[in-house]
Amino acid sequence: MARELVTGIAALALAAAYFAAADALPVSLLSDEVGADGVPKAIAVALGLCGLMQLARAALRRAPAAAGDETAAGAKPHLRALGLLGIAIAYVVVTPHVGYLVATMPASACRSRSRRCRSPARSCCGCPS
Amino acid sequence: MSAVAAAWAALTGGWAIPAAFAGVVWGIFGGALPGISPSIAMALLLPFTYGMDPIPAVVLLASVYVGAEYGGSIPAILIRTPGTNSAMATILDGYEMNRQGKGGEALGISLVSGLVGGLFGLVVLALFTEPLARVALAFTPPAYFALGILGLSVVASLSGGSLVKGLIAALLGLMIATVGTDPVSGVSRFTAGAPELLGGIRPILVMVGLFAVSELMIQVGEPDWAKADVRDTRLKLPGRATWKRMIRPHSIGAVIGTVEGVTPGAGGTIAAFMSYNEAKRWSRHPEEFGRGSVEGVAAPEAANNVVTATALVPLLGLGIPGSNSAAILLGGFLIHGMQPGPMLFERNPEVVYALYGGLLVANVAMLLVGLVILGPCLWLVNRPKPYLIAFILALVMSGIYSIEQSFFDVGLTLAAGVAGYFMRWVGLPFLPMVLGVVLGYLVESNYRRSLVLSSGDHAIFVQDKVSLALLLAAVLLAGWSLLRDLRTRSGKARAAGGAPS
Known part of the structure; x- marks a missing residue:
């Protein structure tokens, strides 16, 4: 469950940072209707939605009983x-x-x-x- | 005919045949090492193909794939550890034969079954991809956009059980593809002021980092594999009676390998297990399966090698890599400025024909090399794992540096490796990400070019017949994959519900 949660949070954070970076792109005189930031913003929105879906999945899924053991064994x-x-x-x-x-x-x-x-x-x- | 003549000249007059032999040798060694999958063996060689001519380069990479499938069966049969994922099915009867003192015979069956499968797959590859060459000239910017969407629509079937994770991986790949100079306005995007990023992030760096570096990071934390007993292990080719018994499993492997090979996301492992099950079902001696059956080794090994060729059908025909190994081969094409897909047949037909010829040579080379390479392979498998990891890490770094003499590239590869390690930990699949990296530019540039042509009218994508057909195919493919995913899930849920707690 922790991994599902981490995936969702990471996707949301990345989407927000990427959207902000896309929004800061300069507008060129040669730009078309979509613009240099159009596709990146669409990707950021889609990634954000996927992050939310992943978080929802993590919240709905029941935590496995032996989750703590995995963390201890996995450090090395x-x-x-x-x-x-x-x-x-x-x-x-x-x-x-x-x-x-x-x-x-x-x-x-x-x-x-x-x-x-x-x-x-x-x-x-x-x-x- | 001129393309065929050019391919023949390139194949016989240049370095293609030595490349096929070298690729097979490297592939067998790589496949024999547990943890080094065919795609990783290919990824390790990818940087070194930069300085090569296009034909020997793609022949070399494709031959690694062929060799690795046989190489994977060596530790599977001798030490019960599959060298490649698709060799897992071979363990069931191969290792049992080895326990009965028939390990050499099992290796011989694996070798000739691979040859039969590889040659059959090659015929299928040539027959399936050739008709696609005829539609090349009908491709316009909207059609190329739709082709990219079709490629991305296979994400659903490559997601390994979680569509959301597959989508996240694909979107990450698309994000990487947006780094660099904007294809229309020329604005530099997400370069953080680094001039090295103006041309974008090369897919090869992402691929080598994801597949090779992350695998090394995983392997360094895992215990060493078992060592092979090298005494009395000599490869023995099957006799007439054994050949007779192999006809049925070979036929089953050929059919299943063809279907699974051309299906994106299916691949050699599923083909091998399905062939094993079907061979058991149709066998006259099903009771022998699991107890050292000749058919139990022949069927999965034939299927594996059919897939090495048929997995190239969606790659060469549509530019869509349906497996990790096909994605690495795609990287080999991109390095030399070639985009697999319909236009490849129009612009570089000699490369396609030479690849067919190279695969033929590679399959024959696999038989010849396979007869003599067992000893060196066992020696390599018996080396301490840390030495092998050190060697491979040095190879990765040197290979990436040699492309552009750039430490920045090495740093990017390591960053991709860390990303790959994290992705493995959270269960994000690699292939959708590679698809995003490779198809991102194609999709965005053709989408925007199409809108420039239509003055912003999105109807252009359905007015163009080829584009419409490809978009419909994308919808159907995504729908079918989703349906299959849902069926698998409900089947698993039923099984879990019925199982005792």
């Missing part, structure tokens, strides 16, 4: 995914400064070692520890 994989993402972002930031080969080898080594290490101090690399 998310942390590992975050670790992988951290390595990838560090790679993007570092490579322009140190070059492709120098950056690629440590990044790959960090990723491949991270699943095998035992020290909690290395958990920044996505280590399951």
Whole structure:
């Protein structure tokens, strides 16, 4: 149920932000009847409606009994995914400064070692520890 | 005929045949690795096709798809872990044969069934898509708009059980497609001042991020798969008696693979399970199913490979990708400035014919390569998963960077990967989003061009005959998908109501 709720809220928030951004688009002299903002606004409205429908579905659906267990068990994989993402972002930031080969080898080594290490101090690399 | 001659020349004189072999090898390796689906194996190669000629590029990607379907059966048969989703049905009897010491025989059946299915699917592909070439010249801006709507109407059947979620995913894709310079007025939209975004967000970045990066993020949190016992596993081709037994399951796989392949959203997994069930129903030895039946391996494997070709019918004919793998192949076409659909037959017929030829070569290559690749495949499957993840991540980053030597593109791909990870977590399907990204520009630009032509009169969309026919087809398709969705739901609700609590 939490996921349904998150989907609905995220869709509504995104729709509102996107509509505001579309509304702020400048009007061109070359613009047609629909305008540069016409289609984006229609998409934002449709997304907002879908978000509302999703929220309604989440409210109507009964909460499963074991919802709490799922959250507790699901934290570790998310942390590992975050670790992988951290390595990838560090790679993007570092490579322009140190070059492709120098950056690629440590990044790959960090990723491949991270699943095998035992020290909690290395958990920044996505280590399951 | 000149297009056929050009295709033949491109196929035999260029890099297309080596590309078909290389694609099959890559596909078998990718398919053999649990977690690397055919679409991910294709997505990993997609950035590297930038520097290639169009024909070897599309042949390479299509061949990966062919190889991956066989590759998926290797771990399914040997370690009871499907390399691809569609290989799940193969486990039922393939692994049982392996337990009885007939793993090599099961792999041989899988290989030849794949060949038979692939060749049959190729004939269907050529027969189904060819007539669509004739309507290419009738396409006007309203018709292209309607074609885009027809493409989006399949969202209902790609939503995986929740239409609202499918719509949300499609709308997200359409949002991404609006980034960049406005097609009519030239206003820059949603670029946040970044010059790299003026040309829009390339679909390839979204696809590689969604499919490959998010899968790596998932895989890094999952335990390693079982390791294969490499002793005494040698592929054994079926003898005459086995061939006789395979005729019926092959025929069933061919028919079901054709129907499911051309149906958007159905795909190889459903085709494989349906073929398995039907083969059991029509078999003279149904009692053998689940206990190591030859027919139980032949039917799903034939169906899988029929789908590798027939899934391209809606893609080549209408420009609508009906499966993840077809969407990646669409990315391959877009990279080279080609838009699959009716105009592809008008503008680049040699590419279509060369693709048919390339698929033929790929299927034969699958047999030849399949005979010798088992050892290296098992070695790869037995490597520690973290090393494979590290290698694939480096491949993704290098591939994306090599397209434009742009770290901005790598960043966008990672952002798409994070979005994909979130989408998997909340259960939003990928394919509607890819459809939105790919079809967004086509729909918006032709919608607005049509209104400019008609001075703002929306009647132009129903006055144009092709547009009207396509819009009606879109309504029918969406209605049919909805009806099917409702029936499935009510069936599930009845089953849940009848089940003991």
